[in-house]
Amino acid sequence: MERHFLARHARPQVCSDTPSHEWELSPEGREGADRLVRAMRSEISSIVTSTETKAVQTGQHVAKQLDLPLHQNPDLGEHRRANEPFFHDPSRFSSTIRRLFEYPDQVIFGTETANEALSRFSRALSGYLGGPPCLFITHGTVLSLYVASISDRSGFEVWSSLGMPCLITISSEASLLDVKTEV
Numbered sequence: 412m413e414r415h416f417l418a419r420h421a422r423p424q425v426c427s428d429t430p431s432h433e434w435e436l437s438p439e440g441r442e443g444a445d446r447l448v449r450a451m452r453s454e455i456s457s458i459v460t461s462t463e464t465k466a467v468q469t470g471q472h473v474a475k476q477l478d479l480p481l482h483q484n485p486d487l488g489e490h491r492r493a494n495e496p497f498f499h500d501p502s503r504f505s506s507t508i509r510r511l512f513e514y515p516d517q518v519i520f521g522t523e524t525a526n527e528a529l530s531r532f533s534r535a536l537s538g539y540l541g542g543p544p545c546l547f548i549t550h551g552t553v554l555s556l557y558v559a560s561i562s563d564r565s566g567f568e569v570w571s572s573l574g575m576p577c578l579i580t581i582s583s584e585a586s587l588l589d590v591k592t593e594v
Contacts, residue, residue: 414588415539416455416546417579418447419554421472423465427497432463432489436472440465440575444472446594447576451477456543461488461550469576470548486535489550490528492521505571508552512559512566525566529556540583554579562587 421443423434436444451473460470462485474481490511498504507520515525523531532553539545551573558579559566574593582588 413540413542413544413583414454415544415581415583416451417536417554417557417581418469418546418548418594419551419573419575419577420460420463420466420469420548421447422575427499430493431497432493434465436465436468440469441472443576443594444469445476447578448473448476450578450591450594451546454544455479455546457482458546458548459484459487459539460548461485463488463550466548466550470546473546473548484535486531487547487549488553490521490525490552490556491523494522495520508570509567511552512556512570515556525552525556528553529560532557533560537585540581540585548576551575558587558590561585 421440422437423440424437426434457480458470458474459482460466462483467483470481511519511525518524536547551570555566555570555573558564558569561581572592576594578591578594580589
């Protein structure tokens, strides 16, 4: 049985004046990408990232260190919310994310529902699962939606626990095998 790996990107440099999809890795994020390299040695044949800067930079770091090809797929991107202002209050952001998980068929914020984000992400991922082992570098909300959809875990609880980076292992049949909340 082939295994595939889903990682949340490494920690970005948060800049409230810049859209989150353009945030770059922080120095701590580069260290996190190094930890991801160590966790992935000889496990994968390629890396696929979303097109968001922090995911691409995480993937580039791992790909360079492991001498692997890197591909991008925009459908692995985060729940679409580029139209939203920066949440300066972390508790307000957390409560908004909680509502997104609680009301998956409603647009809570951004431009898509939780179920629309999950459907987009799942379709993109399914195109790779029959192939050789890959590392997919993606984002916390959409990754949590996916993990909840293939397990009995609460999406919000998954989201609340995920570090940057984290590493999720799934089978080629999309069964959850392992969750490492921190790498």
